[in-house]
Amino acid sequence: MVGVDDEATVRIPGRLLSMAEVAEALCQAHDGLARLRDNGNDHRQLPSRGALVEAVDALRSVLFPGYVGEPDVRREGLLFHLGATLDRAIRVIREQIERGLCFSGCLIPDHCPTCAKRADELTAQFVARLPEVRRLLATDVQAAYEGDPAATSPDEAIFCYPGILAVTIQRLAHELYVLGVPLIPRILTEHAHSLTGIDIHPGAAIGERFFIDHGTGVVIGETCVIGRNVRIYQGVTLGAKSFPMDAEGHPIKGIPRHPIVEDDVIIYSGATVLGRVTIGAGSTVGGNVWLTQSVPPGSRVSKEPA
Amino acid sequence: MVGVDDEATVRIPGRLLSMAEVAEALCQAHDGLARLRDNGNDHRQLPSRGALVEAVDALRSVLFPGYVGEPDVRREGLLFHLGATLDRAIRVIREQIERGLCFSGCLIPDHCPTCAKRADELTAQFVARLPEVRRLLATDVQAAYEGDPAATSPDEAIFCYPGILAVTIQRLAHELYVLGVPLIPRILTEHAHSLTGIDIHPGAAIGERFFIDHGTGVVIGETCVIGRNVRIYQGVTLGAKSFPMDAEGHPIKGIPRHPIVEDDVIIYSGATVLGRVTIGAGSTVGGNVWLTQSVPPGSRVSKEPA
Amino acid sequence: MVGVDDEATVRIPGRLLSMAEVAEALCQAHDGLARLRDNGNDHRQLPSRGALVEAVDALRSVLFPGYVGEPDVRREGLLFHLGATLDRAIRVIREQIERGLCFSGCLIPDHCPTCAKRADELTAQFVARLPEVRRLLATDVQAAYEGDPAATSPDEAIFCYPGILAVTIQRLAHELYVLGVPLIPRILTEHAHSLTGIDIHPGAAIGERFFIDHGTGVVIGETCVIGRNVRIYQGVTLGAKSFPMDAEGHPIKGIPRHPIVEDDVIIYSGATVLGRVTIGAGSTVGGNVWLTQSVPPGSRVSKEPA
Amino acid sequence: MVGVDDEATVRIPGRLLSMAEVAEALCQAHDGLARLRDNGNDHRQLPSRGALVEAVDALRSVLFPGYVGEPDVRREGLLFHLGATLDRAIRVIREQIERGLCFSGCLIPDHCPTCAKRADELTAQFVARLPEVRRLLATDVQAAYEGDPAATSPDEAIFCYPGILAVTIQRLAHELYVLGVPLIPRILTEHAHSLTGIDIHPGAAIGERFFIDHGTGVVIGETCVIGRNVRIYQGVTLGAKSFPMDAEGHPIKGIPRHPIVEDDVIIYSGATVLGRVTIGAGSTVGGNVWLTQSVPPGSRVSKEPA
Amino acid sequence: MVGVDDEATVRIPGRLLSMAEVAEALCQAHDGLARLRDNGNDHRQLPSRGALVEAVDALRSVLFPGYVGEPDVRREGLLFHLGATLDRAIRVIREQIERGLCFSGCLIPDHCPTCAKRADELTAQFVARLPEVRRLLATDVQAAYEGDPAATSPDEAIFCYPGILAVTIQRLAHELYVLGVPLIPRILTEHAHSLTGIDIHPGAAIGERFFIDHGTGVVIGETCVIGRNVRIYQGVTLGAKSFPMDAEGHPIKGIPRHPIVEDDVIIYSGATVLGRVTIGAGSTVGGNVWLTQSVPPGSRVSKEPA
């Protein structure tokens, strides 16, 4: 292994490379990541994080007008602002979906008409889901207000709670994930992860009235299925235990490998649930519990006392 | 519960809604969160996160001039810069306090004179506390420098340590909380939470020389009381065990339900202390310990060895 | 100790200080942190976080062109863009290194020629290391793709994974740390910490093919040494157990006090390894394990079942 | 009179004032312009140029959607964007009108309800005029296209011609002027003046199909009345000859003192027309002509040949 | 004609239109300028002024590195910065040329391949002309330095002189004009016009060592031809006298109608030269002269004394 001392001797060579030599060396790197130097790929742009972040903020202001975005919209102008913001967000999302499609598989360098058409269709399907996303989020906000003694109003939950922010973005990303949009859903949930410390894979299917309190360190895996009225605290992991390898020793992708959490379950801080196990409806999982097997409905799982 | 397959069939309806139909649907949503459509509330603005973030950065530059904000202020101009920055921050804070007051309870749509006057008073009281906040933060910085072998100077602590950032913002938010300002304190601490992963409720009362090392995942609840010279590591929760419900099954708000940590206590990473228990002065709580009862002064609580 | 009630009485004095009085008080504070009021130090600027964040983003776009930064660079312009971005980043880094040197020790108020010359040398040595950093990062990306069943391409890892972001910044900061640059390395890793919840000290020496999944709450200490092909999950701490004090009760700085993790080790979420212990090559440390002693190669350490 | 040499001796005094002394001196200046130090006026804000410039750009994008402002609005979203932009612009204009009213005469320091109500009324009347302004501008654009052999399309006129820009802003400012709004109209036309070199007072009443070619140096005075289908070239002045003084030797304000230009008149570059004279319909005034008396319809006024 | 009083009565109707009615009215306007409502044109974007302004600033920094744009480029990085800036500017210009082509004539709504290909070719030809533009500008700078007693160095001319700015932009626009690019050249010269008050049509063909002093109010028409070593002062017009109409009374476009100015001519401030006349080599045209006929080489044309 490499130690600090060994590094130091390697590190300061006899002749220092000039800036131009370093630029040349980085430009010539031949290690499979030099995306720009591939032939077919040359002209395709990766999705833009910045554009997606703006679009997701716009969608949040459309879902929660008055709470997010322009603060002084009044009733008589509301529909106009909603429509304009939505229209702008949709165009950005559509462009990013097209980039995602092109980047992830197509071989035509510029303006592939197939990807453009597919992006149109996927965007239309995504947009049509927004009222349902809004409906779900309203239940989440109510659950947050009811489940936290420190909450003084549902407004405060919308306005301040990282759990609401993370779930809002995940519900949007999940719609794109279900539609098969590549790359974009993950960019969105990683944005939420960076802001909140809550890492919910866009693949996770989550029922209504979902509440995450505090939230830092929560990890919810790709194939999780979560019922309605579930409450989770900071540091909870709903993860995979291990994953089967294929013949060449690579993990097989896409197999259900994360927990199913049924309705009305509470999981306290720091608990870890691993594998395709089922937490039965109405169960409570105590803080710091380590759980790798299914439990029947109504269970109370807790750590042995200290 | 909802499974992924069921969703997919629901998700793509026979006829897709147009953008205009979606805007209309979101505009019409009748679920209690459509703040802008309430009658009495129509013209009141929510506080602005952006303005508050700017104000708190301005206050930090006033508390730590030369470390935060304009880097090349020199001694002869210091008082001018301090005064101007403070004046600007105060005006922003006052405006946000007024918005918070109006939003949280008053029924007068525009420029309520009662809220305006109350905002003036609360702001004046807040500002008068800044020298004391500065004094407390100087003790925190000293504690950070002394408590971390990796710290090379107190400057580094002010400049880089997320623990100092989170405690600075909480101490400011706590002053507003004690004055009864609604909504604003929580917005401030959630801003710190997003930047640092450290979630300290503005209600927590914290003594001098408080140091949080690394900090990600720390949660300190609303009614915590923390003495002087306390040190805490990443992943520590000082939380509520359970909370009493009222007759209708809602949690009763405002009851003391989080730990009291006396002077000179150290709590190592990942430890969880729940409920209105007291950690006696000079105690040490080991890493990953799960503690739901009081311990006397001088205790050494640790996990059983693995 | 201080209680909330006591505070309240202290808090609202008979006469409120005016804004000007508060500015005066803060300007006069005599507690050792009034950096701007020290004599010798008066004209030296602290490093600028903003400039460093821009420079590190520029370096990331040079290490991963097309993924980070300008998205529509094409092959024929690549070398120009690489060179220009690198040149700009180098000038910023050099300026910040000079500030760090001046701030950390020199006594000459303006444009100290010794610090300027040393900054030139250190910058040149840092830049010459970039191709090696690029080589290491390519192995990290490959490890991320191979180690995560949810990853759909190496591109997704570069583009979305917080673990890759944190390790990229740490590898850059580590180069500066090894060269003895003060202050700057820690600013860089705390920036990564804020974005990802992953806190790796710039002093940690890390081998190739290093992968952190999810990552929130990971803490890796200053004197850690990590071999090749190591995988770590969220909430893992590689920390110090306790640290020896000098005669005056201050921690002795710089002593090796964090774990050595040999090649091909996996450490699952929430595990804590403390002290200068060695995890032997090929070992697996289970989730939530608490480990304060060395284990031989090939060990399987796990929590007792719940 | 003051000569350069005299100045120099005055200029460098024996003792230089410090920055603080200069700040103090400027703060104490007693010359009638120290607006902030007047008693009654203390809390009233002047209108904001920046806000007005944004609002006028928003109005231009509402009058010429697709030419000005967001370039990729499509037909299905047009009404939403128009409405949202208009709503935003109206709120800004209303706020500025209120500031203008308060500043120009009212004595109540904060939130004068009379000015607020008057601002509501004036804004509503202004907004209701926008369709008529649009109608007039469409005739101006057509006249520009027809009158300039270098114009390739009406689009080019909207998009590039300073004359169209100046007339657009003047027509908006004129509506506010007619309504009696103080200060704001002049701020708007001076903005256009700065961008185009065309200085049309907001008081000037201008008929349809008005075209200014090139435009730099054009000055059109407050009480000008201009008919339909008038064309004007660069450097033309329609000014006042002299103005009657009152008993104290101050110019009497508001008297008609600028020319009346009837329909179908052309005035070539550099011509100067002064006083309340009438240029009869269908006349042509040649370049550099100096004219201080009325001419009948159909006149051809030209300079004597060189 | 319309008088102020008549307007006032029309202006305030019985019922004021609401914001929504005004938006609707503007959206429905049927006057031939509603670009967004045309069928074939629907999806084509107009060129973006903002993008063109950025591109032209980038080109200026490539033509005058160190004077315009990044001020601290050093010699070792110069080629990289030149190349990167040029590459970025070229991509913007190409995109805008494509928009200009599509807008001005093509009927295919989205991504017309003919326009895209033509934009590629035109951009390549434009770029290849930049060294020649640079050569011409160097002669202009030298002429400015030699021709103005107030100039202290050629650097000052590049850095401060509006004449150099206007000619730089015109020379770039002229290259595009000669290539037949629609719309873009005029946008560029109108940008220069707004900044400097100097209005040179992109069609004007201008020889080397051209110097405009002060410049405000200068107008140089589309078909002007200007030789080498010509000097012009503020307020000079080189315009058209009158233009022939076609059978329908519209001006015939594209006919040579502006002056030819031969080598070594000086034209003093305020002079006006109209029509396709020739100012012979070495002539001087005095201030405020009005000239509509050709003069032989070596002429001295001046106003009669006052």
Next chain:
Amino acid sequence: MVGVDDEATVRIPGRLLSMAEVAEALCQAHDGLARLRDNGNDHRQLPSRGALVEAVDALRSVLFPGYVGEPDVRREGLLFHLGATLDRAIRVIREQIERGLCFSGCLIPDHCPTCAKRADELTAQFVARLPEVRRLLATDVQAAYEGDPAATSPDEAIFCYPGILAVTIQRLAHELYVLGVPLIPRILTEHAHSLTGIDIHPGAAIGERFFIDHGTGVVIGETCVIGRNVRIYQGVTLGAKSFPMDAEGHPIKGIPRHPIVEDDVIIYSGATVLGRVTIGAGSTVGGNVWLTQSVPPGSRVSKEPA
């Protein structure tokens, strides 16, 4: 001379240069303007227009607090804001003065101590003049209000009048000019020229109560001397008639060559006064007058009637 047709054939060469070849060609240009490639000059930065524009805006807000810059400063914070803004502006000006000195003559590449010290001295002398500049500007504002029948208050003059803006900037630039600061004064007045169309050389010495109405096209030369209470209209030139050449045919720099305008003179629009002539006190020069000789006090000079 060069005709359009000839150009076209030259313009499209057989082989187009690539972007890289063009970059190379521009980088290699050897025509005396390649500032960055000179040896001695290599590391010196030109002054920054952007920084100077910010500084001059800051100075304007210090001279006219409440009118320019932060609009909601109140009396109790005024001195702090004045001081902080002034301090910031001074530091910027000092840095730009140093750059100007280094650029204009010194041969030491980096941080020349002589230039640094000289910049300190010149800045201190400049700052000490600000109260006198403020006093002069107050007289200018009063003159504008009294001289323009359209002016409704002195506030409007400060807030809207381009003449006040241009004279403010010229008075600041003139102070620097008198101190011998190179390059910076001209950058400042050219900034005002671009905004207002008014071109006053920083060398012009101007007495109190100076008023320029409308202003576009005004040119006032370097060695002009203007008394008190002078009023000037748009398009007036106070220029040089011709300038003596040295033995090599270059204009001799620095000779008095522009008019002296004594107290109480009015010069109407479009008038041109050339050469070192004197307009006697109390004279009036009519519009479009062309004047190249001195006139005694009390003269009325006017054009012959048309």
